[in-house]
Amino acid sequence: MPLDRYYTLGRSGLRVSRLCLGTMTFGTEWGWGADEETARQLFNTYVDAGGNFVDTADLYTNGTSETWIGQFIAERNLRDRIVLATKFSYSADPSNPNAGGNGRKNILRAVEGSLKRLGTDYIDLYLLHTWDRITPAEEVMRTLDDLVRSGKVRHVGLSDTPSWYASRCQTLAEWRGYEPISTLQLEYSLVERSIEREFVPLGLELGMGIMVWSPLASGLLSGKYRPSEGVLNADGRLEMMKDSQNSAFQKFSDRNWKIVAELESVAKELGHSMAQVAVNWTANQPGIGSVIIGATKLSQLEDNLKSLDFDIPAELLDRLNATSQLETQFPYSFFESTHQIMIHGEKPVTTKPIGYYPVG
Template identity: 60%
Template sequence: MSMNHYYLLGRSGLRVSPLSLGTMTFGKEGLYGGLWGSTNDVSRALFDRYLDAGGNFIDTADLYTDGSAETLLGKFLEERGGRDRVVLTTKFSYNSAHKGDPNGGGNGRKHMVRAVEASLRRLRTDYIDLYLLHTWDRITPAEEVVRTFDDLVRAGKIRYAGLSDVPSWYAARAQTWAEAHALTPLINLQLQYSLVERNLEHEFTPLAQTLGMGITAWSPLGMGLLSGKYRPSEGGFQGEGRLSSAVGGQQMGLFTERNWKVVATLEKVAKELGRDMSQVALNWVATQPGVGSVIIGASTLKQLDGNLAALDFTLPPGLRQQLDEVSAPPVPFPYSMFSQPHQLVLQGGAAVGDKPTGYTVPVSTAQASVV
């Protein structure tokens, strides 16, 4: 894998980089901007470095730094030029600008249309390549969301649509409704995925592969726990990153015995490969089934360069197995029933299984190189 090889996102013709630039750190406004946001100059340097490396997939949201991330991206894209080369993704759901308005947030049509128009103004563009529902609001029917996505595509406001942070049944309902009514299909699921957060594997990975949605993984470094700032071998778990703050890893439930075993194994594997822990963690996510792209964030050029180098090597099978085993999540019901003994009973004792890997290539994982 490398940044100058592009892959189809889901069952679509949209080609994206295996690493996507996340812009949650662009700008100093708002709560998150105040905690770890970057100045305009640093944000511009990160933007240019990513594109110069061959990346084309940029992720933002109207929530990020109270809209400043979109505003800065719009300015940077206008100044640099080449808008059509960039696959620009933004998201809607949160009520960040219309306090007290019950329709100023959520995933209903009224807010969705207003949100896309506001994002277009901030981004200084007349279309968004990939528009995502940011978070399930537990209220709006999937049918309403899908129909509005379709209307926005037909109006030329967006090119593709997807979902972020929704239950698997909701994603399945939305995609099936789109298919049944010949509406714009969803091509992307944006979900948290890392060595310390693998719960999506039970349902989302097969869902995405079956229904044609490529997964883009956010927080691939486990909120920073896998960044290399926290090393059990160096006398403790406090580290030097933000997870050591008063509202940090302990309060977020990250500092667990299981997670420290994952970190220790990651450190061991990284030393054996002569790589940074963060690079190994990113490489593992980027090469997992169903993953179309991994969202990387950075607040310095050094961090970004290190993340971009995560594609420069291959994880040997033995070392990958160590990471797989130490981070394996518990298997919940009903998946715990689908073990080999149960399958043998279902098949009357006959060995029945899938054909070997490589016999067919799912459309959702097909590679497309662009010269």
Template identity: 55%
Template sequence: MFGLQSYTTLGRSGLMVSPICLGTMTFGNDRWGSSDEEAQQIFGSYFAAGGNFLDTADGYALGKSEEVLGRLINSAHLRDQVVLATKFTFNTGEGNPNTGGNGRKNIYRALEGSLKRLGTDYVDLYWLHAWDTVTPVEEVVRTLTELIRQGKIRHYGLSDVPAWYASRAVTLAECQGLEPPIALQLEYSLVERTIEREHIPAAAELGMAVCPWSPLASGFLAGKYSGDRKTIDGKSRLEILASGNNPVFEKFTDRNWKILRALQTVAKGLGRPPAQVALNWVVSQPGVTSTLIGARRPQQLEENLRALDFDLPLDVQQLLGETSQLDPATPYMFFEPLLQSRITGGVTVRKWH
């Protein structure tokens, strides 16, 4: 494996980031997050270990995550050293569709708010947080290009969008001399591998980085839950959000317990905590550029940063891969070796990347 200071370019850009990005969704969050003192320790440990990539959003803890992160960066005089990313899309009010979504009106409003809360005059990477299903992609690409040209953002990326939407954004930008998105941010872990079908190949083809979020499936893969033990201390995220009607946090399924059992077995054999093995698996998957990790407690971050200290043996990779593989689905089954061999006449053909 490689260390946190083994920087990589973020997609087809000159922005250089650590292979692990510190997600700060827990900062400023009184319900299932970190106290300000814990946030300070988490931030300090990540930076001391060589990390430079920080992720937040205007919607996290109603803007408090940005405020806490901005204070930490500015009081440590680290603005030039860090790659600071935030997001727009989610509505923080009620009854006004233009204080959310991906239209030009909201993007300008949201960015002004984020810059104030972060105490900075630019963000390095501005993420569209999720597809709003209505705004034309042309409006998004043109607005974000304007913001780059005004110096308010350096680059932009797309989170939680269909792969066709990202492809259209890049292609439009190329054809019209606009700025393309340089990265995708998507859920990816041993229990959520859907992006392997469309997004990872699209990103490789279009020069975009892939930044997985929730590599531990919101703590599910840390190994502290089991089919018989779904409560820990009453304070963990999956316990608190269990009945919140948000499918992102519904991790207690039969399929996921099976994958967790395999993870626990191989982790025991390796003498590593399951969280480190699960993170190592995500970080080392083909196409993954920089993985967003989260921590509620400083000890969790310390433990998880050691996920880069080792390589997963081939037999472990194979076992984890097989246990968590996606079910066959059309049309993807046509791209597998069995049906491809009927296209190539039985000859093996490899693509250049």
């Protein structure tokens, strides 16, 4: 499936590619990443393949990512074509208590910095990057709505928040006539399926398409780790960051190695790379609007761009799903069939298919 087939993001009119170019790797300030020329090559390759959706954040590589993206867009006069997403929340000045977080003061400060670095007068999709645990949803949504009304932002979204907080934000938007949330940006992959419990149903119910980050589980599913060959500790971010406090890089576990082994087996049967199969699986799950793919090398991006060019047969999907299946937890375990029979009787309960509308 080529990238020039576009889908609306959530319940909005914003049309985006199913694969989004992630640019957290644009810059070498963090000890890994792509230099400017390589980053430009990655951007051009993505755009030439038909992609129109680019994701960054104000503090990715200390602002270098936004700066380079702005330059690359300007060099090719692509501002009207590119759907540009960026995020706020993190502080570049720890000494200033209002230089981070999701309060109005920081949001208004952050958006001006992003606009300047990106070299544009508007942002297509502006996202809260991470829940700060203190700012009321009312303040966040009113401020984001003000930015939309001012013309500096077109659409808004949330990344890495609790489901109850996202639900409250969207309900406030509907109730008060604010710009609604069009997307939730969340981690999702064969080894991290937690969003299936609440976020996927939430997004489908309230019109928020999910943007997936880390579909390769920070590299665990990329093909660098092949249990059949005894390759379990390849050079990469997971090895560099395994002793850090960042939970996104804590992927080494017995469960995850079993998933990697099954992925390797399925990829061999399909004749595709492990990365392609992992991205394909993620992109075709319910509620997923777009999958963010990042790279530090052109070969990695070129491989990922072919992820939607094939279908995974049902038998192989069943194997991947069975190996990576979530353990049922309370309260979902309480909703199992026994209790449903006690509620509804012996007759099976059915739900209306997506797209069903009553006649008359």
